[in-house]
Amino acid sequence: MNRIFLYSFTEMALYIHKLLENAITNTVLLQITELAIIGVTLLISLVILCFFLGWMERRVAAFMEIRLGPNRVGPQGTLQIVADTVKLLFKEGLTPNKSDKFLFNLAPFIVVTASMLAIAPLAFAKNFSIYDINIGVLYVSSVSSLSVLGILMAGWSSYNKYSLLGAMRSGAQIVSYELSVGLSLIAIVVLSGNVSLGEIINSQQNGWWIFKGHIPAIIAFVIFIIASTAEINRAPFDLAEADQELTGGYNTEYSGMKFAMFLLAEYINLFIVSAMAATLFLGGWMPFHIGDWESFNKIMDYIPSSIWFMGKTFIIIFIIMWFRWTFPRLRIDQLLNLEWKYLLPISMVNIIIVTLIAIMGWHF
Numbered sequence: 001m002n003r004i005f006l007y008s009f010t011e012m013a014l015y016i017h018k019l020l021e022n023a024i025t026n027t028v029l030l031q032i033t034e035l036a037i038i039g040v041t042l043l044i045s046l047v048i049l050c051f052f053l054g055w056m057e058r059r060v061a062a063f064m065e066i067r068l069g070p071n072r073v074g075p076q077g078t079l080q081i082v083a084d085t086v087k088l089l090f091k092e093g094l095t096p097n098k099s100d101k102f103l104f105n106l107a108p109f110i111v112v113t114a115s116m117l118a119i120a121p122l123a124f125a126k127n128f129s130i131y132d133i134n135i136g137v138l139y140v141s142s143v144s145s146l147s148v149l150g151i152l153m154a155g156w157s158s159y160n161k162y163s164l165l166g167a168m169r170s171g172a173q174i175v176s177y178e179l180s181v182g183l184s185l186i187a188i189v190v191l192s193g194n195v196s197l198g199e200i201i202n203s204q205q206n207g208w209w210i211f212k213g214h215i216p217a218i219i220a221f222v223i224f225i226i227a228s229t230a231e232i233n234r235a236p237f238d239l240a241e242a243d244q245e246l247t248g249g250y251n252t253e254y255s256g257m258k259f260a261m262f263l264l265a266e267y268i269n270l271f272i273v274s275a276m277a278a279t280l281f282l283g284g285w286m287p288f289h290i291g292d293w294e295s296f297n298k299i300m301d302y303i304p305s306s307i308w309f310m311g312k313t314f315i316i317i318f319i320i321m322w323f324r325w326t327f328p329r330l331r332i333d334q335l336l337n338l339e340w341k342y343l344l345p346i347s348m349v350n351i352i353i354v355t356l357i358a359i360m361g362w363h364f
Contacts, residue, residue, distance in 0.1 A: 010127045038130060046116065050267040054081035057321055064325035085260065093256035096159050103157035108254070108261035110150030115268040118144045121197050122275050125285050125306035129198070136197035137185050140276060141178075147265065148174045151240070154262075155250040166249025169332060170233055170240035176339045177230040177237075183347035184224035187216065187354045188280040201284040208283040214362070216354045221281045223343055223350070228273040229320050230335065232266065236327040239335055270317060278312035285309040 017034070024030045055070070055078055062069025070077025095101055121136035123129040133139050148171055155167020189195055191213050192203040203209075209217050230237035241249035251262045278284060285305035289297045330338070356362075 013128075042116065042119065042130065046119075046264070046268055049271060050264050051081045051085070053267045053270065053317070054084070054263075056317070057324075060318065060321045061325050064322065088256055088260040091256040093258055094253070096253050098159040099253065100157035100159075103153045104253075105258070107150045107154035107157065108258045108265075110153065111147045111265040112261050112268070114143055114146040114150065115265045115272065117146075118272050119268070122272070123198055123201060123279065123284055124309055125304070128306070132196070132198045134196045137189055137195045137200070137280075140197075140272070141182060141185060144269070144272065145174070145178060147269070151250050154254070158250070158253040160253050162247050163250050163252045166240045166242075166252070170250060172332075173233070173237065173239060173335060174231050176336060177227040177343075180223050180227035180339060180343040180347045181231055183344075183351050184220040184227065185276075185280065187220035187351055188213070190351070190354050190358045191217065193358070197279055197284070200280060201286055204283040204286050206289065208281065208286070208288075210281040213354070214357060216350050216357060217281065219346065219350050220354070221277065223347055224277055224281070225316070225319065227339070227343060228277070229323055230339070232269040232273055234266070234270065234320060235324040236329050237335060238329060239332050242329060270320060271313065274313045274316035274320065275309075277316050278309065282312045283308075284312075 016037075020030055020033060024033060058077065058080065059069050070080035073080040073083045095104055118140050120131040121129060121133050121139055123132070151170045151174075152167045155163045155165075155170070158164070188200060188209055191209055192200045194200055194203065204212075206212070210221050211217075213220075233240045241251065251259055254262060285308050287297070287300035287303060287305075287308055289300060
């Protein structure tokens with residue numbers, strides 16, 4: 001890593017820490033203040049990110065369908081999502097009379113909280129993550145799975161048959177596709193020999209796993225993208241919210257800010273899935289290097305690590321959005337057949353091949 005020059009946020013974090021340390025002498029209070037600053041900063045950043053993703057989704061949709069998209073509110077429609085947010089803020093939050101009011105109000109908080117917790121170990125740049133836990137892959141897989149509890153709560157507590165059907169569909173879908181997602185993650189864990197996201201990124205210094213892991217790594221990447229799209233309930237796997245069949249699915253009875261929280265969680269999950277794919281398969285913040293091309297590699301090293309990470313992440317986000325406006329929605333039987341008859345068997349065979357490659361040391 002000596003020859004790699006990358007911009008780092010370490011000095012900025014240390015500077016802020018020293019300022020707070022000089023102002024606050026109590027150690028416990030200092031830690032609480034720093035955690036509060038991290039939480040508020042993360043929340044504001046995620047809201048801004050979701051604003052951008054909402055605008056990006058509409059522009060991508062317009063591009064795919066050869067139309068203009070939002071172009072009235074703000075330059076190039078950039079403030080359209082802000083106008084929609086203001087509209088949701090002023091909408092009355094209705095609660096059905098026969099619903100389980102406690103669970104009905106709790107569900108959106110669980111969905112958003114699970115999504116926000118999953119961001120913690122992601123490395124947004126060199127030496128820049130909220131919490132670089134040594135079991136990052138397992139942590140993200142576990143915490144992100146909790147969102148299904150909120151979806152099931154929302155469907156059951158709404159006292160609406162369409163909401164319940166949507167929640168049950170979502171539960172079956174997430175439980176099914178988690179298997180393929182998990183096996184795709186295990187493929188990179190086997191190749192890198194580590195479950196820490198930071199160590200997995202470091203293992204790609206001499207090449208991203210999608211290149212040096214041969215064809216099995218590419219297969220794992222493709223399966224991960226497909227299965228993750230299904231796991232976050234995005235089209236063409238949006239059976240849980242099928243408007244033509246279920247009038248909105250598990251969030252049919254939600255309005256106002258509670259509905260906005262489900263929308264926020266969807267975009268956060270989209271970012272997490274794309275960031276995980278970029279981290280595991282495309283080197284995360286690691287620059288693109290080609291063998292012994294020293295001049296080329298040095299040029300790549302001068303591009304900030306945060307730009308590398310966000311660039312890779314948004315390319316994958318674009319691909320997932322591309323899916324939405326290209327493929328028609330699957331039926332529930334087609335969706336489950338795709339997982340149990342195709343993706344899961346391919347993933348199981350692929351993991352055996354990946355293990356063989358790792359044991360024999362055939363990867364680059």
